[in-house]
Amino acid sequence: MERNELYPIFLKTQQLEILIVGGGFVALEKLSFLLKSSPNSKITMVSPFFRKETIQSIVGYQINLIHDTYSSNYLKDKHIVIATTDEEEVNIQVYKDCKERNILVNVADNPPFCDFYMGGIVTKGNVKVAISTNGKSPTTAKRLRQFFKEVIPENIDDLVKNLNKYRKTIKGNFEEKVEKLNEFTKSLVE
Structure with missing residues (x-):
């Protein structure tokens, strides 16, 4: 039987520098997950374009939008990078550049190029439950998140x-x- 050997960890993202490469729907999804769980995250996004929803959603947060194509120069002082472009060669280059610099990286929807996965999360006050399917089924993680959200009491x-x-x-x-x-x-x- 296959076993999930990922080690769950809760990061203080307000103390880390995070880079999201891309400005499309997947970038917005990753940004939204981060901000929902950790609204004080320090995030830089680099992309030639950003969805209108992304621009609207960053108001009041510590988000820096850079209108540019990816360059390894944007990795300076970053701790975590999430690559979300629809160009596989760019995402793989981001991965390689991060590995050379010992930066944790997640290439969206490409498990072999991920040091970590962004699982389902349920938060009730100080209680936070993270759910992982080892990168195999985000839909299952979503359903489990909905289940735990219902069964964990509000108080x-x-x-x-x-x-x-x-x-x-x-x-x-x-x-x-x-x-x-x-x-x-x-x-x-x-």
Whole structure:
């Protein structure tokens, strides 16, 4: 049986420099996913054109639009790059340039040229659930996202905040605190 060996990680994108290469529908989709989950992301987009919806959607965000064709010069000081052009040779060049510079890269809809995938995300206050299908089925990830959005209660954030307050009152070493919290929260999964 095939196994998903991806390691989930939650990035503080407001501390990272992100580049999206492209200005079409896929670029807008990736931008929207990033901003929905992390509205303080610092994003630069480079493309000869941008959809009208993209230009409208960036108002109030830290987005820099550059009207130009891709050049490796745009990788300077970038941590993450997402290539979304409809020209495969440009996307592959972005990938190669990123690999030379040890920059994490995602070439949209081309799993062999991805260091990471952008999975489905459900956010309720401080609780965030990320869903991955190992790049095999974005539609399944979307359906799972819809499922979790419905089953995770809206007041889950109250529980998180209360448990955080309780955690701060527990005495003992790390192991003892974990044991007390595990005992206290056991009923959540029963």
